Amino acid sequence: MQPEAVLKQFFGYDSFRDNQKPLVMRILAGQDVLGVMPTGAGKSVCYQIPALMRPGLALVISPLISLMRDQVRTLCQAGIPAACLTSAQPVEERTRILRETAQGKYKLLYVAPERLQTPSLQALCQRVRLSLIAVDEAHCVSQWGQDFRPSYLRITEFLQILPERPPVCAFTATATERVRGDIIRLLGLQDPFLLVSGFDRPNLRFFVHHPADKKSALIAELAGRREQSGIVYCLTRKLVDDVYGILHSRGFAAARYHAGLDAETRQTAQEDFLYDRKRIMVATNAFGMGIDKPNVSYVIHYNMPQDLESYYQEAGRAGRDGEMADCILYASESDVRLCRFLIENSRDLSDDLDEEARQTALQRDLDRLRKMRWYCQTTDCLRQTMLHYFGESSPSYCGGCGNCGTHWAWKDATVDAQKIVSCVFRLNQRGRTVGKRFLIEILQGQTTERVQQSGLENLSTFGIMRGESVYHIRYILDCLIAQGYLTCRAEERPIVQLSAKSGDIIKKRLPFSVKSPKGVRVVPVHLGDAVGPVDESLLKVLEQTCDRLAKRAGVPSFSIFPTTVLREMCKRMPRTVDELGDIPGVAAHKAKRYGQAFVDSISAYRRRQQGDRP
Structure with a gap:
């Protein structure tokens, strides 16, 4: 069976997105991979398809219970046998899932990285054949990542106790070059295929x-x-x-x-x-x-x-x-x-x-x-x-x-820039350096406790920008720093100091301008036919059908069909379940289970529309 056939059967799509298939094919070939793809780009499919096609159990390492539950619920709705082991489950439930996993009931098992250290899971993974190990939110392994989880560092220890090392695939939505290097090194990826797709989300x-x-x-x-x-x-x-x-x-x-x-x-x-x-x-x-x-x-x-x-x-x-x-x-x-x-x-x-x-x-x-x-x-x-x-x-x-x-206009800020740089210069003459907030207090002429204690009330530039707002002064100050006319060194607090270019403002008196918002215009953004106009009345009917079926199944409405699929139903108005099954995103399992209800809703809507015509 080809990957596209599995994709169509379980996920309802005829073809992969641009960056999915290279990852799928490399995992199927047994190679380690690292995929950096933005949220919503379909990372999960990249390991779920190989998990369905390779013999054995796919072990998915995921950092949060809620994440695992949602993934398992979505897979079960698609007819894919999956389960998760979490600390929130009763001992009896975890024991049952371990037993059923050993019996081959599931193709994907989701676990938190901490669970890799438990004897029961280690014993299971030494008995069953692992088709692959997928590490979700892989940036958690790096101290340079924004969600560092020390437990991710234990994954390599777990790999070493396995009788046979399966392909390891790591995925994340956000990883700078440094974090990508950490993921490869700390997870021990072997000659990995690296794919970094575009981060842009046009919608x-x-x-x-x-x-x-x-x-x-x-x-x-x-x-x-x-x-x-x-x-x-x-x-x-x-x-x-x-x-x-x-x-x-x-x-x-x-x-x-x-x-x-x-x-x-x-x-x-x-x-x-x-x-x-x-x-x-x-x-x-x-x-x-x-x-x-x-x-x-x-x-x-x-x-x-x-x-x-x-x-x-x-x-x-x-x-x-x-x-x-x-x-x-x-x-x-x-x-x-x-x-x-x-x-x-x-x-x-x-x-x-x-x-x-x-x-x-x-x-x-x-x-x-x-x-x-x-x-x-x-x-x-x-x-x-x-x-x-x-x-x-x-x-x-x-x-x-x-x-x-936003319409931007260049606004002359030469005088304000001169006042700010001159104040830093006068402070420098006294051997003083201050942070941004303190500098603004001096410029505004505020008689705060620290101003009084510092003896800076007699500074020639004290109160030179009295009447100007904190926001205005800070904006000009930040623009001066951004353009190199001042520097800001972060120690205990951000210290404002003169730079080599400061003389251009207070000695050469060169002009200084900043961008200022002039007005806001509405600019249309076109995303193509996928989000084009549809019959909103029919869309409402299909959303109600979705809600009804979801309530009966005990799942969120989007688990039945997302809005994009409902919009496509509005455009195509399928008359049969087979026609509905041709819509991208309608998997065979869901077409069989829910398709007739949507076909009936569309037919009823058609009849009402025709009955309203003179």
């Missing part, structure tokens, strides 16, 4: 906002999205609770999720969101990894994340169904301070690390924070900025992000 629109009042901005944003599913990420548990409380009091159908809640509450919240009983999930980054909910229409970051890897992975949970989706980030200077506090007080930096390694890890994380902050400040194309960070080139104009959708 995602990126926006960065700097609202004066985040709560009001969030409520206004969500007011127009009551029928859409979305995620609101917050940096801390307290912020999650606060934002959830505000939304709940305003009548929004919201759930919340963070590690401070008990397991039952978290599970209920997750299921409410997956089953569309609650449209909004307010959560920390503890929620989302592996959550395969395709109809997430937006992801809002209430706070700036600590790094671009985390942001891209979390924002990428929107639009997995191929529909247009928005990724909105609310950024503020208080976010930067909070991120820095979280980084400097992270337990991961102190556990099992000597002082030199701890300092290296700290500087690594602070450097990633600086790059995340620059993303929030840039006036360049946000898509290009993101892709450039991951080592990809792209056009400087995408037409779909917030910056490309």
Whole structure:
């Protein structure tokens, strides 16, 4: 049986996506692979197809219980025998699954990396033939990755106890070149086939906002999205609770999720969101990894994340169904301070690390924070900025992000630049260096306690920008640093200092300009026929059919068919189950199980339409 035939039978597609088949063929040939593919690009299929075709059991190592459960549920809906072993299961259930696995009942078994050290699983894997080992979220093995999990480092020990080493395939959505090297080395991949596909997700629109009042901005944003599913990420548990409380009091159908809640509450919240009983999930980054909910229409970051890897992975949970989706980030200077506090007080930096390694890890994380902050400040194309960070080139104009959708005008800021650089110069004459916040206090003429204690009230530039907002001063200051007219060295705090180019501002008095938003224009983004117009009335009927069948089966609606498949049904309006089975995404198992219900719904809709005609 050819891979395409297996793909059609179980997943309903006639052909692989561009980057899937090379990985599938290499795994089938027994070669180790590393696939770096964006969220929604179909990484799981790359090892699931070989798992179905190679003899034996595929062991899938995955970091979260929720991720494993979702994967197993999706596979079982497709008619693929799969199971998972988790710490949340009763001992009797784990014993039964181990027994059934040994009897050959399952083709895929999902486990957490910690379970590889248990004698029961080790004994099983020494008895049964392993077709492959798949490592999901493989960036967790690297201390340079954003989700480092020490337990991933034990995978190589597990491989050594196996009587025969199967092909090992590692997959992740976000990995810089350094992290990719770590994955290959730390997992012991042997002559691996490396495939790094494009990180671009054309259906995602990126926006960065700097609202004066985040709560009001969030409520206004969500007011127009009551029928859409979305995620609101917050940096801390307290912020999650606060934002959830505000939304709940305003009548929004919201759930919340963070590690401070008990397991039952978290599970209920997750299921409410997956089953569309609650449209909004307010959560920390503890929620989302592996959550395969395709109809997430937006992801809002209430706070700036600590790094671009985390942001891209979390924002990428929107639009997995191929529909247009928005990724909105609310950024503020208080976010930067909070991120820095979280980084400097992270337990991961102190556990099992000597002082030199701890300092290296700290500087690594602070450097990633600086790059995340620059993303929030840039006036360049946000898509290009993101892709450039991951080592990809792209056009400087995408037409779909917030910056490309804004009219920018160059505004003369020479006088303000002279005032800021002159203040740094006067401080330098006194042998003083200060951080950004302190510098702004001096420029504004604030008589704060530290200003009074420092004796800087008599500085000639004290209060020289009195009346200007903190945001305005910081924006000009950041532009001066970005263009090299000042430097900012991060030690205990970001220290602002003169540079070799500072004289161009205060001595040569060269002009200095900054980009200023002039207005916002709506730019259409075309994704082709896949998301083209359909009969919305028929789409609503099919969504109701989906909901009815899902409720009967006890699964989320998207587990029956995602929106993209329902849209294609609207276009083709199949008259038979065989015709419905020709639609991409309709697997043979699902066509047989659910197809007639959709054909009947379409036929009934046709009759109603014809009956309405004069």
